[in-house]
Amino acid sequence: MTRAAPSPEMWQPLATNPSALAEGPPPQATRGFWAGVRSRLFRHRPAMAGLVFIIFLVLAAVFGPMASPYSYFEQNLELSNLPPAYRAYTVDADTQVFVNRSNLSLYRVDDQGGLSALLRPDGRDMISRQSTWQIGGKDVVLDYAQRPPVLTIDGEVAQSGGLSLNTRNPFGTDQLGRDVLVRQMYGARISLLVAAAAVLTNFVIGVIYGGISGLLGGRVDAVMMRFVEIVATIPLTLYVILMMVVLQSGLLSVVLAIGTVYWVDMARVVRGQILTLKGQDYVAAARTMGASTSRILFKHLLPNAFGPILVTLTMLIPSAIFIESFMSFIGLGVTPPQASWGTLTSEAVETLRAYPYQLLFPAVAISLTMLAFNFLGDGLRDALDPRLSS
Amino acid sequence: MTAPLLSLRDLRTEYRTDRGTVQAVRGVDLTLHRGEILGLVGESGSGKSVTCMSILKLLKRGGHITSGTAVYDGTDLLKLSEAQLSRVRGDKIGVVFQDPMSALNPTMTVGRQIEEVLLQHRKISKKAARARAIELFKLVRIPSAETRIDNYPHEFSGGMRQRVMIAIALACDPDLLIADEPTTALDVTIQRQILALLKELRDRLGMAIILVTHDLGVIAETADRVMVLYGGQVMEQARVTDLFEAPQHPYTRGLLAAIPDPRRSDSALSPVPGSPPDMRAPPSGCPFAPRCPNAMAICLTPPDLYGAGDTPRLRPAQYTRCWLADPAAPADLMEATG
Amino acid sequence: MNSASRMPLAWLGQRVLMMLVTLLAVITLTFALMHAVPGGPFVSEKMLAPEIEAALNAKFGLDQPVWRQYLSYLWGVLQFDLGPSFKYPGVSVNSMIAEGLAVTAQTGLLAIICVVALGVPTGIVAALNRGRWPDTLAMFVASLGIAVPSYVIATVSLYVFALRLGWTPAFGLDDWRGYILPVFALSGFWMSFVARLTRSSLLETMELDYIMTARAKGLPARTVMLRHGLRNSMIPVVTVLGPVVANLLTGSFVIEQIFALPGIGRHFVLSITNRDYTAIMGITIFYAAFLMLMILIVDLLYLWLDPRISYGDRK
């Protein structure tokens, strides 16, 4: 051994508390469970992106329609199917116009850059397929014998300017001249409303059903779970559809139908949790101390089953949003003039050939929302199950 | 003396997890001769399994061997590619895992699981492989081998499954068998049978065995030599009789003191007060210092592994990693503890 | 043991009995629901075409008490007769289903094939490349596939590929290319779901002890993954195949509407908008029966896949 001989005092017994010698475990191990969950969730980037989007969506859904100068139902047929962005033609110094080539109308561009007024043609020649306008002393002619139609100003083919934004209706208008932006935000409202209502009713029914089944156990449990099994054999969408047939279309019916059908998963999760927790000591202790069943359920079991319940609820939200929009898309959901992302999509499909961009907004909105909730749910599940996180 | 069959030098293995890096093995040396049974003991988490599995680079996700050599029959296994290693695994070196309940594929008949390893390493027909599998079943004493061979693992008891595992490990007549707690999951009578079987196989086939266990009773009965692991390091190493007669390391003494009769085989190890160190941040000095009744100021610096040349109290082939064995240690200290 | 001895006839009989009970519940429920419609479709004063009135009277006896109507309907269903349409004179619900079945079955089958034949390999490739770009890419696309509703996939792809690029017809199945978009839209979600499930299940399986045993035997990494990892990791995937079939059915409602395919789903949605109550009832019952059959098949597949399962011992 090449080491220098140790000094004599080194051989003295170690006086300090021996446990102090071990460097303490990293801080993570001592932190509470929920703190760990929170920090894992915050580190989950997609989940955080989802959360930010959801917050934004909620704000838009709650305050957007209030802030908008338009209402979701107010029609203006003169200003239908206007785009969110357009190319204008300059007629004279203070008149710019926009040509909607699909319906052959001319709109005046106002000072703010919005498309705010339909210009009625002064003459219309059905034979030679031309419409004519007199604007500021100039002859404006739209020749739709040609494809695509050509606009001439005083006989000269007009050249359009650059792309400008429609400031009056940032998302354009639909086929009834309603503001798409406010309808989008209203659609968000419906989606979130349905999601919240569905989650709430499912939570209540699921917890009560699963709770009773799990707590009572035995024959009651067997019968109740058999029933759940039977219910779950048929796709829940089918029940929702049947319910809608009975209840007639409308927002309330959608909420009712989804709320009364989708509790099955929740009931199973709650029951499973209760069965695992039931065997644990503190429940037995509470029972011997004379706590009532409902007290045990709400004071002891549910707080512990909170994690899996939370995950199930978060996963339920996108299902509810999807099913509402799905129902509305096939015409069994909310009734016009109410706007949901499903009805907005199906309305956009009606005008798909002429105004394909109208499909963009509801499609993107629902997809992003679903993505956001899915990401949040995934993140939550990973965060609650440390074993899974890598 | 002939060259050892296997020689590990300064093996270091760590597991990188999202909660920090676990230094599972921190510089283990190990020598094994042909036909020898080497026992590896230590508390849970001391690094026994990781040491064994590192030899064949059989590490789960996150496991990395950061240094060391494992020379087997002249080649350093740690330098081999996966493809080259797979020619050693199952053929030259067989492995029996800790938990027989989960170590067999549940969706494959046990026969196929044995035939598989034969077909992989030997140029034989399926029929011959099956015949050999039945023969192996008889070797490990599984009754009605011919019919049981077509059963699935869940149709066997734990002890029988462990026999199947041993049959798989023995299929290609390995020179070395790594048996990671082959009996921990089993009850005492089965445990005795399996250990007797291993010993008998060693005597008959002449293979070397690394036998991992929690249980000093098992060591006393089966092993020739024993290594005591703690905190990813070798604490003491000796011939079995020497370890029981003249244990040098305070940890070994603690283990032995807790067993009234070392021949009793149902005595599991967990008697030393205190708990093992967190291997994400192991103590910088002697890993046992926080629990050691003899701990001294100097124990905050890591002790060396001392051999018979350093102190007269160590017997030949006995080594201990403890400051008490340092030649400079005051004689009265040794009196007090010895 | 072979799979037959693990599935005694008693079990099969019990299963079929359970199916019949469930079916009875579904029949009762749909019948009750359709009779609960406000104003009541089966109220006899309803203005119906005389032929339909006559057919319904013959079938249900609309002037009879409800329980009699129920029993006669039940009797009909037992004989595989779902009764006359409520809206179309001379058309039976059976013939409606028969007419749409071919279309729905074709697209549905193709969709299932896509789910398995594309979803599973994608998941395997992602698992093999864990953490590298093929994994990231596949899982990103799968996240989209799970999030984007089928009707959005359908309408957007309809616009892009049919209207804009003209690669596929916009509706109908006259041409093989007509199948591409509906099948893609129908299977998008489940393809993504199965890809993710396969990936996570395979990765989880590869962490199990017997995989280590397989490696310790000296098997090459590929053999370990394919022979020991894959089969076991397919067990959860097979479990979702039941729900897949169910959801392809409901998915077909909207897909058949968008692509104007004359399948059962389209008939179903039409009957709803037409308030063709007997058709709604009949098609629902048909769906339920079909699904239970599928679930039975999945259970049998399970039996073959996992030797630990024994339906005989189950109480």
Ligand SMILES: Nc1ncnc2c1ncn2[C@@H]1O[C@H](COP(=O)(O)OP(=O)(O)OP(=O)(O)O)[C@@H](O)[C@H]1O
């Ligand atoms: N897959 C893994 N991931 C992370 N850490 C691991 C892993 N496997 C082992 N470890 C860590 O490595 C250290 C040594 O573990 P090892 O399995 O070798 O202990 P052992 O002595 O075999 O214990 P046991 O008697 O319980 O089998 C432990 O601290 C353990 O936590």
Ligand code: SF4
């Ligand atoms: S080195 Fe010190 S602390 Fe470690 S075992 Fe020896 S005496 Fe105890």
Ligand SMILES: [Mg+2]
């Ligand atoms: Mg171990």
